[in-house]
Amino acid sequence: MTILITGAGGHIGRRLVDALAAQGETVVAVDIFDLHRTIDRPDHVTFRRGSVANMSEVLDVIKTHRVERIFHLGAMLSVVSESNHWESHQINVQGTMNVLEASRILGIKQVFFASSRGTYGLDTGDVVDDFTVQRPTLFYGSGKLYGEGVGRWYRAKFGLDFRALRYPTMMAPGVRTAGHWAPLMIEDAIQGRAHVAQASPSDLGAFLHVSDAVRGTLEIMNASAERVPRVVYNLAGIQNLTSALEMEAALVRRFPEFTVKYERENGPRATYSKFSDSQARHDWGWRPEIDDLDKLISAFERDASN
Template sequence: MKRIVVTGAGGQIGVELTPHLRAIYGAENVLATARRVIPGPVSEGGPFDLLDVRDGKAFADMLRSFGADTVIHLAGVLSAKGEGDPLTSWDINVCGSCAALEAARECGAAFFFPSSIAAFGPSTPAKNTPQDTIQRPTTIYGVAKVTMELLCDYYHRKFGMDTRGLRFPGLISYEALPGGGTTDYAVHIYYDALKKGSYTSFIAAGTYMDMMYMPDALSAVVQLMEANPAKLVHRNAFNISAMSFEPEQIAASIRKVLPGFTMDYDVDPLRQGIAESWPDSL
């Protein structure tokens, strides 16, 4: 990677990955894009431009102008938010991703796509979920992830394009609040612990989901994109994770630092249903 374009740079991953890439490859070599200006390091620490990823021509023109050799495609609508407007979610997560993939192909750029544990469903083995297994997701977000996993594989086979991807678990970060995902509670709980000394969880006790600390996720992206392609067993959708836990375990760890911390539950049926359809551990 020498000249990198990041889409969705204002999202939970993008606000941290963009500065991380600039620190490695040089600020002038990482162009951040989003649909609106993102105050702070993303827009002020290096090249930044506005982009709707569904506009394939504008995207391709941008890649050519910047001389990009790599696209890190992070733009998308998250799981719980997507269920509120499935058609818009599909439009951005699939149609936008297709436009981005084709623009990268036209310009000879490598393409990174972030898949998710949402690509699995209730019929997937829930514990120690294998890399290759049945994928029948029950959310529009998950269906979109499977679609793009397959399309990225297709572009590699059909066109010899350098496509790569990871299946991210829930990501824990303090730099930015998450934006409508099912695993968001694992970030919100820390904010509320500091602000209020308490938290009301929308995920039920005993619900295990895979998680990863954001710096580990950023490192995984760079390691995958820098890996020798001849040694990649899979091109896309590598399972990665760091830990699996449920809400009471986080609460117990917080009480070690804040003994008076309390937690109760107001379970959101939508997000709880999504969580129960995902694996307990990869």
């Protein structure tokens, strides 16, 4: 099977390329950046530079490589989307529409879409689950919510097997998305460096290690249709939100000399305390492997040693 991955240069995309290539799949990896300069090319993998915002490029790559399945990860991230909403619309909204319409035209049967907990915003109850009303407050979240909705429409109207996951904060070495304070804190502790946190002790995060993100993505796409009655699912690693102070304490237990200086005294307060993936667990048997802070820190240590 030939599989197209958009956004293949991202943290999830790179690992998804490797995972599918290791399974013997033929992979076409597309990104706006030159992937030859950033990652090694496994066997069975073709790199293409291009943008999902360009419909002709999307059609060309699908036709040229006879793509049968698509993992649509390509997107402009949250902070950049806030500063350049028009380009974000072209990539995150029009780009998703291009992928779905090209799939309809060329007979692609199955498409995966990477969504985000950012579709919920802040006006929620204590537990955010798949039934929580989505009221995104940022442009990025609004674009992701559009992707969920239009994918649901393509599934109902044309029978496209559209499946999506809402990821929380992605955890992996090298993640430097603005506002995501946790990855660098863990890396500094492992490397024996004092840490200056661009956060307050009360800042909260819902964390998912990238290895679980990749595994969950493959599991939902490989599950039988009967086990995936919903179009979109939350995917969680550590379901209860973790404060920066709790993360610091867990790191100090492992690395007693580790110290943190906080740049802010008070941070934004999330209006919920748990990001629940109960429907994924119920419907297709999802279980994260990295579901507490100690396992998360150990995963970073393994990554650092590789």
